[in-house]
Amino acid sequence: xxxxEVRTYGCQMNVHDSExxxxxxxxxxxxxxxTGIPDLVVFNTCAVRENAxxxxxxxxxxxxxxxxxxPGMQIAVGGCLAQKDRxxxxxxxxxxxxxxxxxxxxxxxxxxxxxxxxxxxxxxILESLEVFPSTLPTKRDSVFAAWVSISVxxxxxxxxxxxxxxxxxxxxxxxGDVLAEVESLVADGVVEVTLLGQNVNSYGAGFGDRxxxxxxxxxxxxIDGLERVRFTSPHPKDFTDDVIAAMAETPNVMPQxxxxxxxxxxxxxxxxxxxxxxxxxxxxxxRVRAVMPDAAISTDVIVGFPxxxxxxxxxxxxxxxxxxxxxxxxxxxxxxxxxxxxxxxDQVPHDVVQERYDRLAAxxxxxxxxxxxxxxxxxxxxxxxxSGGKKDGATHRLTGRARDNRLVHFxxxxxxxxxxxxxxxxxxxxxxxxxxxxxxxxTYRRTRAGDAWEARQGQTQVRSVGLGMxxxxxxxxxxxxxxxxxxx
Ligand code: SF4
Ligand code: F3S
Numbered sequence: 004x005x006x007x008e009v010r011t012y013g014c015q016m017n018v019h020d021s022e023x024x025x026x027x028x029x030x031x032x033x034x035x036x037x038t039g040i041p042d043l044v045v046f047n048t049c050a051v052r053e054n055a056x057x058x059x060x061x062x063x064x065x066x067x068x069x070x071x072x073x074p075g076m077q078i079a080v081g082g083c084l085a086q087k088d089r090x091x092x093x094x095x096x097x098x099x100x101x102x103x104x105x106x107x108x109x110x111x112x113x114x115x116x117x118x119x120x121x122x123x124x125x126x127x128i129l130e131s132l133e134v135f136p137s138t139l140p141t142k143r144d145s146v147f148a149a150w151v152s153i154s155v156x157x158x159x160x161x162x163x164x165x166x167x168x169x170x171x172x173x174x175x176x177x178x179g180d181v182l183a184e185v186e187s188l189v190a191d192g193v194v195e196v197t198l199l200g201q202n203v204n205s206y207g208a209g210f211g212d213r214x215x216x217x218x219x220x221x222x223x224x225x226i227d228g229l230e231r232v233r234f235t236s237p238h239p240k241d242f243t244d245d246v247i248a249a250m251a252e253t254p255n256v257m258p259q260x261x262x263x264x265x266x267x268x269x270x271x272x273x274x275x276x277x278x279x280x281x282x283x284x285x286x287x288x289x290r291v292r293a294v295m296p297d298a299a300i301s302t303d304v305i306v307g308f309p310x311x312x313x314x315x316x317x318x319x320x321x322x323x324x325x326x327x328x329x330x331x332x333x334x335x336x337x338x339x340x341x342x343x344x345x346x347x348x349d350q351v352p353h354d355v356v357q358e359r360y361d362r363l364a365a366x367x368x369x370x371x372x373x374x375x376x377x378x379x380x381x382x383x384x385x386x387x388x389x390s391g392g393k394k395d396g397a398t399h400r401l402t403g404r405a406r407d408n409r410l411v412h413f414x415x416x417x418x419x420x421x422x423x424x425x426x427x428x429x430x431x432x433x434x435x436x437x438x439x440x441x442x443x444x445x446t447y448r449r450t451r452a453g454d455a456w457e458a459r460q461g462q463t464q465v466r467s468v469g470l471g472m473x474x475x476x477x478x479x480x481x482x483x484x485x486x487x488x489x490x491x
Contacts, residue, residue, distance in 0.1 A: 086128060132174055163336065192455025195229075203216055239263070262300060274344075306356055333363050
């Protein structure tokens with residue numbers, strides 16, 4: 004049996020697609036590589052970062068020498084950078100066997116076979132999506148939490164963003180298909196789903212129902228056994244009160260909202276072609292908190308967009324202070340080739356961007372830490388995320404996510420706890436990016452998800468690095484749950 008490894012870069016969309024690539028390959032007879040050198044390495048790439056292409060070719064160069072001493076090994080490159088660079092990849096790295104794009108991930112097994120038989124590289128890039136990746140087989144990384152794509156692509160034109168040109172215009176899945184997928188996931192033991200779209204709030208435009216997203220949330224509320232529903236990313240321009248009501252009135256929709264800000268300056272928002280303004284944005288947060296006072300709100304912010312002045316930046320700091328974010332993903336603006344903003348005048352000098360970035364990061368930390376400290380002493384319900392174990396002879400803390408998605412490290416106590424189980428803990432400490440509980444949980448609940456995790460033990464485990472090959476360096480970090488790296 005041939006073995007494979009998928010290396011994933013970028014956002015949750017790519018994580019979702021990589022699970023499909025794994026499912027496709029296993030259906031085609033491959034097994035996930037556990038040890039040794041895989042017969043196939045797939046790079047699922049992202050194009051968002053500056054120099055993403057140089058990093059890819061560096062990684063490919065390192066793996067080329069492994070391939071040279073392992074006849075029959077194949078290398079495939081897919082995802083957003085492949086969609087963007089197409090033929091260039093096989094020109095610069097002729098040892099790559101297959102290049103495929105974001106719209107045809109289902110073609111990978113056939114292209115690999117064709118490359119093997121014809122003994123030449125295969126490049127296949129489609130201009131638009133024909134089959135939703137969600138309809139393909141999947142091999143999920145987690146047994147208890149799952150990504151569920153509700154739409155692919157984006158109709159917006161944010162000037163810093165390359166995603167629409169790589170993922171295409173928004174295409175919505177039908178609600179019945181989404182719900183059927185969620186039901187089948189729950190039947191498999193999943194207790195948490197995250198609905199995924201570049202802009203979940205425009206969901207339904209494709210089939211003529213502007214209220215479709217709120218209805219979808221409410222329909223998820225009717226699925227027995229589904230304990231937690233999240234979504235990412237919303238867009239302030241399309242975020243309507245019916246969605247706020249659906250969140251507040253549907254008990255399994257979690258009190259958490261990732262609401263991308265990008266800038267607190269109306270002038271910069273306009274230049275970014277983000278069609279909401281500061282007051283509208285803060286008004287949304289007020290209305291969310293009016294009905295969900297404990298909602299944890301997170302965001303994305305870009306620092307140093309072309310033309311950003313000190314006053315613009317101060318306006319961003321003001322919004323961060325006022326919004327009281329639980330966390331924020333902060334990005335230094337970088338020129339992304341192929342985006343309108345890359346050719347704007349008044350690019351902000353690197354040292355100014357860095358200085359602003361440091362100030363913003365410090366403020367975000369302060370605010371998040373203050374918000375976390377307010378929670379010390381309260382009891383929270385956690386969905387356990389790891390199995391813990393012993394380290395240096397001592398039991399180390401386990402990790403779980405609270406309903407508001409905050410990360411909590413806790414001591415397990417005497418009861419065995421499995422990933423996917425649910426515990427309640429009293430919070431005893433706070434840090435900017437997590438909370439602590441240094442006393443044993445007050446309640447334990449064994450779940451179907453924990454059973455599913457236990458059943459998977461002994462089966463093939465999910466690993467994507469360290470397979471006996473030279474290290475390819477640290478992949479682009481995946482943002483924590485709640486953010487798309489595309490900075491929507
Ligand atoms: Fe679309 Fe998000 Fe990119 Fe804007 S930032 S164009 S909303 S994917
Ligand atoms: Fe593509 Fe996501 Fe990167 S949509 S460009 S992988 S951030």
